[in-house]
Amino acid sequence: MKNQKKNKNKLLIILIFVIILICIISYFVIKSKGDKNKSNSEQNQNVEDYIQVLEDGTKYNTSIKLKEAKKIENLEISEIQLTYANGQSTVLANVVNTSDKQSSLMKVKITFLDIQGNILTEINDVLIEALNPGASTQLNVGITQDCANAYDFTVTKSEI
Numbered sequence: 433m434k435n436q437k438k439n440k441n442k443l444l445i446i447l448i449f450v451i452i453l454i455c456i457i458s459y460f461v462i463k464s465k466g467d468k469n470k471s472n473s474e475q476n477q478n479v480e481d482y483i484q485v486l487e488d489g490t491k492y493n494t495s496i497k498l499k500e501a502k503k504i505e506n507l508e509i510s511e512i513q514l515t516y517a518n519g520q521s522t523v524l525a526n527v528v529n530t531s532d533k534q535s536s537l538m539k540v541k542i543t544f545l546d547i548q549g550n551i552l553t554e555i556n557d558v559l560i561e562a563l564n565p566g567a568s569t570q571l572n573v574g575i576t577q578d579c580a581n582a583y584d585f586t587v588t589k590s591e592i
Contacts, residue, residue, distance in 0.1 A: 482494045482495040482496075482583065483580060483581055488517070489517065490515055490516065490517035491515060491516040491517070491578070491580035491581075492513075492514075492515050492580070493513075493514040493515070493580050493581070493582060495582070495583050495584070497583055497584035497585075498512040498513075498514060498582065498583075498584065498585060499511055499512070500584075502585070502586065502587045503530075504538070504540060504587050504588070504589055505535070505538070505589065506529055506530055506531035506533065506535055507527055507528065507529060507530070507535055507538065507560065507563070508527070508528045508530050509525050509526070509527050509571070509587055510525065510526050510528070511525060511526045512524070512525040512585060513525070514544075514579065514580055514582060515580065516578045516579070516580035519576060520574050520575065520576055521574065521575050521576075521577060521578060521579045521580060522572070522573070522574050523542065523555070523571065523572070523573040523574070523575075524570060524571065524572055525570065525571040526568060526569075526570060526571075527560055527563070527568060527569050527570065527571055528563075528566070528567070528568040529563035529564065529565055529566060529567050529568070530566075531565060532565045533565060534562060534563065534564050534565065535560075535562055535563045536562050537559065537560070537561060537562050537592065538559070538560045538589060538592075539557055539558065539559055539560075539589070539590040539591070539592045540558050540560060540587050540588060540589055540590060541554055541555065541556050541557075541558070541587070541588050541589075541590050542554065542555045542558055542573070542585055542586075542587055543555075543585060543586045543587075543588070544579045544582035544584075544585050545582060545583060545584045545585065545586070546581065546582065546583055547583040549584075552579050552581070552582050553575070553577050553579045553582075555573055555575055556590065557590065558571065558573055
């Protein structure tokens with residue numbers, strides 16, 4: 433009789449332990465799914481934070497990463513402004529020769545990246561004119577692809 437009671441107690445303890453273990457595992461599985469959904473919604477919110485839609489329907493990108501200066505050889509490209517309207521994206525940027533020598537004509541590729549660092553689009557064969565030391569110019573490039581949701585960009589030199 434005592435052995436039967438001990439076996440029932442052991443079985444009850446094992447059953448309680450298994451139920452507690454199942455509850456703990458379920459909690460972490462549900463929490464993990466919730467964190468993924470929260471993360472995706474935060475990233476979507478971030479995209480909305482740096483895209484403004486103006487009264488006329490123009491998308492205007494205000495990402496601070498686009499404002500950061502990028503260097504390529506002796507040129508600094510900064511203050512990119514990115515808009516999309518009427519089926520065309522317009523890219524404006526300041527280009528300054530930061531060296532004490534004249535720069536030569538340069539062909540570059542501008543790559544726009546999303547918030548995760550994935551390539552959205554690339555603009556090939558952008559020409560930057562030769563600049564005297566300290567001189568500046570403005571890039572003005574239009575493309576027919578909507579890249580207004582870009583978060584960052586890179587610039588690489590291409591062969592002329």
